[in-house]
Amino acid sequence: MTASSLAEFTRRFSRHGGAVLGAAILFAITMLAVFGPLLYPESPWRMVQKPFLPPMMTDGFLFGTDTLGRNIAAGLVHGARVSLLIGLASTAAALVVGVTTGAVAGFFGGRVDDVLMRFTELFQTIPNFALAIVLVAILQPSTDSIVLAIAIVSWPPIARLVRSEFLSLRSREFVQASIVQGQSSFQIIFTQILPNALPPVIVMASLMVATAVLLESSLSFMGLGDPNTMSWGYMIGAGRTVIRQAWWISFFPGIAILLTVLSINLVGEGLNDALNPRLSRRTR
Amino acid sequence: MRPTTSLLLGAVLAVYFAIMPLRVSAEPRSGGVINVVVQPEPPGLMLGLTQNGPTQMVAGNIYESLLRYDENLSPIQNLATSWDVSADGRVYTFTLKEDVRWHDGEAFTAHDVVFTVDTFLRETHPRLRVSLEHVERVEALGDHRVRFTLKQPFGPFLGIFEVGTMPMVPRHIYEGTEFRSNPANDTPIGTGPFKFKEWVKGSHIHLVRNDDYHVDGLPYLDEIYWHVIPDSSARAIAYETGKVDVLPGGSIETFDVERLRDLPNTKVTKKGWEYFAPHAFLWINNRTSPLSDPRFRRAIMYAMDRGFARDVVWNGFGTVAAGPVSSKTKFHSTDVRHYPYDPDKAKALLGEMGYDGRPIRLLPLPYGEAWQRWAEAVRQNLNEVGIQVELQATDVAGWNQRLNEWDFDLAFTYLYQFGDPALGVARTYVSSNIAKGSPWNNVAGYANSKVDELFARAAIAFPEENRQALYDELQQTVVEEVPVAWLLELEFPTIYRSNINDLVTTAIGLNDGFVDAWIED
Numbered sequence: 193m194t195a196s197s198l199a200e201f202t203r204r205f206s207r208h209g210g211a212v213l214g215a216a217i218l219f220a221i222t223m224l225a226v227f228g229p230l231l232y233p234e235s236p237w238r239m240v241q242k243p244f245l246p247p248m249m250t251d252g253f254l255f256g257t258d259t260l261g262r263n264i265a266a267g268l269v270h271g272a273r274v275s276l277l278i279g280l281a282s283t284a285a286a287l288v289v290g291v292t293t294g295a296v297a298g299f300f301g302g303r304v305d306d307v308l309m310r311f312t313e314l315f316q317t318i319p320n321f322a323l324a325i326v327l328v329a330i331l332q333p334s335t336d337s338i339v340l341a342i343a344i345v346s347w348p349p350i351a352r353l354v355r356s357e358f359l360s361l362r363s364r365e366f367v368q369a370s371i372v373q374g375q376s377s378f379q380i381i382f383t384q385i386l387p388n389a390l391p392p393v394i395v396m397a398s399l400m401v402a403t404a405v406l407l408e409s410s411l412s413f414m415g416l417g418d419p420n421t422m423s424w425g426y427m428i429g430a431g432r433t434v435i436r437q438a439w440w441i442s443f444f445p446g447i448a449i450l451l452t453v454l455s456i457n458l459v460g461e462g463l464n465d466a467l468n469p470r471l472s473r474r475t476r
Numbered sequence: 477m478r479p480t481t482s483l484l485l486g487a488v489l490a491v492y493f494a495i496m497p498l499r500v501s502a503e504p505r506s507g508g509v510i511n512v513v514v515q516p517e518p519p520g521l522m523l524g525l526t527q528n529g530p531t532q533m534v535a536g537n538i539y540e541s542l543l544r545y546d547e548n549l550s551p552i553q554n555l556a557t558s559w560d561v562s563a564d565g566r567v568y569t570f571t572l573k574e575d576v577r578w579h580d581g582e583a584f585t586a587h588d589v590v591f592t593v594d595t596f597l598r599e600t601h602p603r604l605r606v607s608l609e610h611v612e613r614v615e616a617l618g619d620h621r622v623r624f625t626l627k628q629p630f631g632p633f634l635g636i637f638e639v640g641t642m643p644m645v646p647r648h649i650y651e652g653t654e655f656r657s658n659p660a661n662d663t664p665i666g667t668g669p670f671k672f673k674e675w676v677k678g679s680h681i682h683l684v685r686n687d688d689y690h691v692d693g694l695p696y697l698d699e700i701y702w703h704v705i706p707d708s709s710a711r712a713i714a715y716e717t718g719k720v721d722v723l724p725g726g727s728i729e730t731f732d733v734e735r736l737r738d739l740p741n742t743k744v745t746k747k748g749w750e751y752f753a754p755h756a757f758l759w760i761n762n763r764t765s766p767l768s769d770p771r772f773r774r775a776i777m778y779a780m781d782r783g784f785a786r787d788v789v790w791n792g793f794g795t796v797a798a799g800p801v802s803s804k805t806k807f808h809s810t811d812v813r814h815y816p817y818d819p820d821k822a823k824a825l826l827g828e829m830g831y832d833g834r835p836i837r838l839l840p841l842p843y844g845e846a847w848q849r850w851a852e853a854v855r856q857n858l859n860e861v862g863i864q865v866e867l868q869a870t871d872v873a874g875w876n877q878r879l880n881e882w883d884f885d886l887a888f889t890y891l892y893q894f895g896d897p898a899l900g901v902a903r904t905y906v907s908s909n910i911a912k913g914s915p916w917n918n919v920a921g922y923a924n925s926k927v928d929e930l931f932a933r934a935a936i937a938f939p940e941e942n943r944q945a946l947y948d949e950l951q952q953t954v955v956e957e958v959p960v961a962w963l964l965e966l967e968f969p970t971i972y973r974s975n976i977n978d979l980v981t982t983a984i985g986l987n988d989g990f991v992d993a994w995i996e997d
Contacts, residue, residue, distance in 0.1 A: 238860075260852065261788065329871075434731050
């Protein structure tokens with residue numbers, strides 16, 4: 193991206209007020225995830241105080257303590273790391289599978305397209321969350337199996353999107369010129385078509401990170417999280433049963449999830465405006 | 477209503493209310509319906525065939541055995557009015573109560589006892605079968621006396637006449653039939669205070685008063701409804717809204733106990749579990765390094781803050797376990813090595829043995845929130861002395877399978893003790909009980925010939941003083957070696973309305989049925 197197009201991108205992005213707010217929140221959460229463990233160097237599992245301390249009543253326990261006397265603030269900070277990491281990792285995995293499948297199907301068309309799209313539909317017909325639960329339950333809950341399960345349930349829409357972009361781009365003159373020049377299919381897919389198909393994919397990927405964060409939280413809430421990592425979903429799940437005695441145990445992680453997902457969505461919208469200017473102008 | 481009548485009624489009511497506070501409430505009153513939770517739904521109610529927890533709890537109203545036990549586990553009469561033991565401890569003669577009738581009107585006699593013990597339960601009841609191996613023969617002496625002759629003295633013998641261990645089944649219905657497929661299993665017939673009326677699967681079990689019960693005037697209640705409510709918080713709410721009056725021990729999460737305890741008109745009792753004495757401990761896989769080193773196992777004991785687990789995870793219910801034998805069980809000894817919470821000592825032990833920091837796996841018991849939290853607390857305790865622990869989440873089937881296949885390092889469990897170390901403790905530690913395929917035998921793989929011999933001798937020693945001496949020595953040895961890591965003697969509080977009286981009167985509590993229970997106005 194050249195300097196002028198970057199400036200153009202920034203200008204379009206910042207025209208969207210919500211996107212700027214979202215970016216700010218997301219930046220703060222990311223900073224917390226990266227540097228937070230310096231704030232709370234001890235394990236978030238450590239039982240440090242009396243259980244069931246309400247928020248803002250005891251020094252050093254801004255958000256109170258949970259059922260075992262663990263510091264909720266420490267849990268939130270360490271949980272940010274887990275949530276973002278799983279969100280990014282599973283999105284990356286889904287992108288690799290989805291983009292490859294969609295590109296191949298869209299570029300070659302015909303029977304290859306048929307086979308790949310039927311395969312994709314197979315995954316699309318099963319409800320996402322149900323499939324994720326089954327996968328994690330079979331593979332035993334761990335960070336790896338959760339990333340894998342989320343990736344497996346979220347790649348089909350990307351494959352669909354990339355395929356449709358490829359279908360429309362592959363008949364353009366610049367692609368035909370490349371074919372005439374004798375470039376290989378691989379070269380054409382990755383150096384010619386894909387860069388032009390990327391903007392909508394980036395927007396979709398940003399939204400997928402938000403979905404992945406939600407999915408991970410839901411799995412943990414169901415008790416299918418990695419039992420060795422402190423995540424927001426786990427905190428809500430563990431606090432849910434005592435919500436009548438101690439609302440704060442599940443409330444603060446809930447707010448954390450809300451803010452994260454909301455900010456990612458806002459950023460995604462901003463990206464959409466900045467990367468697909470014509471599209472966004474039409475819809476307004 | 478005419479004015480004079482209402483005036484009269486008013487006067488009557490006024491007098492009634494005036495004298496009511498003077499009434500002494502200790503006089504039991506007949507009548508009333510009681511609603512109880514049963515969790516989970518029992519697989520069947522024929523107690524001779526299935527002995528799941530919920531089956532025992534419901535069917536304890538329908539079936540009876542020869543004896544009951546008070547909270548000190550001393551036998552009290554039920555279907556047997558008296559019993560005597562020969563001087564050499566080999567012959568037990570029971571005199572049965574006369575004019576006891578089965579729910580279908582047939583007379584209960586000594587022949588039913590002989591059939592039950594010798595034919596029916598020998599075939600269907602694995603736990604009793606082990607004890608019956610000590611019995612040489614069972615004979616009816618007339619209609620109302622039964623004589624058991626043992627091969628050698630068997631200390632726990634008088635403790636096996638509990639209803640879940642030896643429920644009397646009717647000979648006239650089962651003799652000569654295929655026990656498990658007998659259609660009568662769906663409409664259980666016993667001698668108990670309540671009769672089976674109806675079972676709507678997934679909803680409730682309905683029992684009604686046995687008008688011909690062998691104790692005059694008992695039972696006081698007319699009907700019992702056992703409600704099936706699968707979700708633990710829904711069970712707590714069912715109590716709060718008044719749908720049920722009794723929450724048996726273990727049917728709700730511990731943190732709900734605290735909330736319900738503070739409700740008006742609510743009583744909580746910890747009694748009624750003395751016979752079972754649920755004993756929680758960590759299985760330690762003695763076969764693999766570093767767990768095979770006794771110093772490592774001792775370090776685990778010192779590292780765990782068991783008082784914290786009792787106070788926080790179990791809301792103060794329970795007692796820190798001193799060793800293999802619960803303080804509620806006979807022959808418990810306190811003269812053993814103590815393991816207070818002492819992380820420094822744990823670290824020293826680990827340093828001494830040169831523990832390399834290899835991570836170990838821990839399986840929580842998949843029985844709900846409290847067990848999950850407990851596993852997290854133990855993991856943290858162990859982490860803090862330098863043992864890396866990985867929690868492995870499983871469901872009930874997975875947990876069973878992992879233990880069956882010995883595929884674990886540490887695993888939570890709890891077992892019943894059945895009043896006597898020979899019945900409920902030995903099975904965990906004797907080497908003859910090491911076999912894949914069961915999560916209830918010597919899963920840890922602990923083998924010590926001295927311990928084997930002490931258990932064997934203590935079971936058949938006579939009289940009791942001799943048994944005590946052997947069990948004292950045994951407990952010292954075992955506690956020194958830590959084949960499993962003892963956690964807590966669990967308590968499962970029973971929650972019920974204040975106007976219910978005499979609900980829990982024996983060592984097995986609700987499992988002995990609602991025979992004495994009555995509801996105050």
